[in-house]
Amino acid sequence: MWDLLTNSFAQQGVILSPGEQDLIQTTFTFKKFRKHQYILQEGDVCRYKTFILKGLTRGYTVDEKGQEHILLFGAEGSWVEDLHSLNKGVPTEINIDCLEETEVLQVSKSAMDMLFESVPQLNKYFRLLLQDAVVSLAQRMAYNLSKPVAERYYNWIDRFPHIERRISNQQIASYLGITPQSLSRLRRQTREQSQSLNK
Amino acid sequence: MWDLLTNSFAQQGVILSPGEQDLIQTTFTFKKFRKHQYILQEGDVCRYKTFILKGLTRGYTVDEKGQEHILLFGAEGSWVEDLHSLNKGVPTEINIDCLEETEVLQVSKSAMDMLFESVPQLNKYFRLLLQDAVVSLAQRMAYNLSKPVAERYYNWIDRFPHIERRISNQQIASYLGITPQSLSRLRRQTREQSQSLNK
DNA sequence: CGAAAATTTGACATGACTCAACTGGAGTGG
DNA sequence: CCACTCCAGTTGAGTCATGTCAAATTTTCG
Numbered sequence: 287m288w289d290l291l292t293n294s295f296a297q298q299g300v301i302l303s304p305g306e307q308d309l310i311q312t313t314f315t316f317k318k319f320r321k322h323q324y325i326l327q328e329g330d331v332c333r334y335k336t337f338i339l340k341g342l343t344r345g346y347t348v349d350e351k352g353q354e355h356i357l358l359f360g361a362e363g364s365w366v367e368d369l370h371s372l373n374k375g376v377p378t379e380i381n382i383d384c385l386e387e388t389e390v391l392q393v394s395k396s397a398m399d400m401l402f403e404s405v406p407q408l409n410k411y412f413r414l415l416l417q418d419a420v421v422s423l424a425q426r427m428a429y430n431l432s433k434p435v436a437e438r439y440y441n442w443i444d445r446f447p448h449i450e451r452r453i454s455n456q457q458i459a460s461y462l463g464i465t466p467q468s469l470s471r472l473r474r475q476t477r478e479q480s481q482s483l484n485k
Numbered sequence: 486m487w488d489l490l491t492n493s494f495a496q497q498g499v500i501l502s503p504g505e506q507d508l509i510q511t512t513f514t515f516k517k518f519r520k521h522q523y524i525l526q527e528g529d530v531c532r533y534k535t536f537i538l539k540g541l542t543r544g545y546t547v548d549e550k551g552q553e554h555i556l557l558f559g560a561e562g563s564w565v566e567d568l569h570s571l572n573k574g575v576p577t578e579i580n581i582d583c584l585e586e587t588e589v590l591q592v593s594k595s596a597m598d599m600l601f602e603s604v605p606q607l608n609k610y611f612r613l614l615l616q617d618a619v620v621s622l623a624q625r626m627a628y629n630l631s632k633p634v635a636e637r638y639y640n641w642i643d644r645f646p647h648i649e650r651r652i653s654n655q656q657i658a659s660y661l662g663i664t665p666q667s668l669s670r671l672r673r674q675t676r677e678q679s680q681s682l683n684k
Numbered sequence: 685c686g687a688a689a690a691t692t693t694g695a696c697a698t699g700a701c702t703c704a705a706c707t708g709g710a711g712t713g714g
Numbered sequence: 715c716c717a718c719t720c721c722a723g724t725t726g727a728g729t730c731a732t733g734t735c736a737a738a739t740t741t742t743c744g
Contacts, residue, residue, distance in 0.1 A: 347627050355630035357623060370620045380627070402609070409608035410601070416615035421569045423622040424556060428546050428579070430629060431554035431662045435732090454690065463630045468732060470692055634700090653722065667700060669724055 314391040326382040332371035334392040341388025356461040513590040525581040531570035533591040540587025555660040
């Protein structure tokens, strides 16, 4: 149960002593969420950092027309939360819910702050994780600004082949910022092109 | 000259000892860039973290049609670099240049790594800074996905009124992901609306 | 099996882009 | 001091990609 978290630390070059690991394991709490269950709902204050052990989540906003816009997916080994709401204690504007049955570990902000005091190495761990997050977000932003939709789609598939099959096309369309209809047409076009090549 | 940096540390709750401050001040190097001068150019490897003391920079990509797409502006008190290129040592795909005469402090990656060892508090400082960066990027992403262009524009002006006047409209258009023509028409519409209200 | 959801397809509307021309101000040099 | 150039900004006309609305089809799952 703790392997995934320990691995995540190790991947960032952070190795903790048995005592530190114990402390962390007594601080985090395990929780299960059902498919479609909210982990965080618009209007609530985000209280926990959440580490995903198993399952799949999506973070999204809903615009005034009722359209959903997916900000990110979270699979095994990801942290999900609304940092702004968590840090400032203000109501969140996003929703996070589960696309699959999902198992997580959670820590409250105050418990996390204490952990940062007792296990200073965690600062390095999250600094490096956040660097990765910034790199991903910047890359996605660059793509959204400069690349045609088709390229964004196929690039995304290339980068996340393991979760592509677990996510419906309308979810992917929402992530890309287009309608499901447009995505469908886009896929048909590439289908037709590859067929004409095979003739 | 060091006040701005010291303040930035303090804003994140990081207070350094005189010895640590000395170490930092001997590690960073001061540099001036002219207007239009590159700080980082596509194809080069990003070697430095750069802290802006004075001036204004833009980070952008150029697509295959030669169009520029601005990823972020950097004003006084900002850090600019391509984290991906810096960390992995790979050639960057972005350009960073100066919209004004700009003065900066720079540290190489290796020097920075040593600083992280000697001044562990810097982990906390950059962790918190990166959190802010993630929050901003996520907010911008959410807006780009879900809000009409006009709202993105006026929201941006509200958030950065101090730098809006220093940036030409075509730069702003590039940041918003639209053409200068579209921005011009958008501005005219709101002008006309406010005029009809004043009648 | 049958209901609900997802995907696809078609017809049409529309917002943004492209290309081109025009305006007006800043800076330069005769 | 004026003519000239350069560049940002604006405006217009036509095009095109994507969205909207509606319906048909396929898939999923209780």
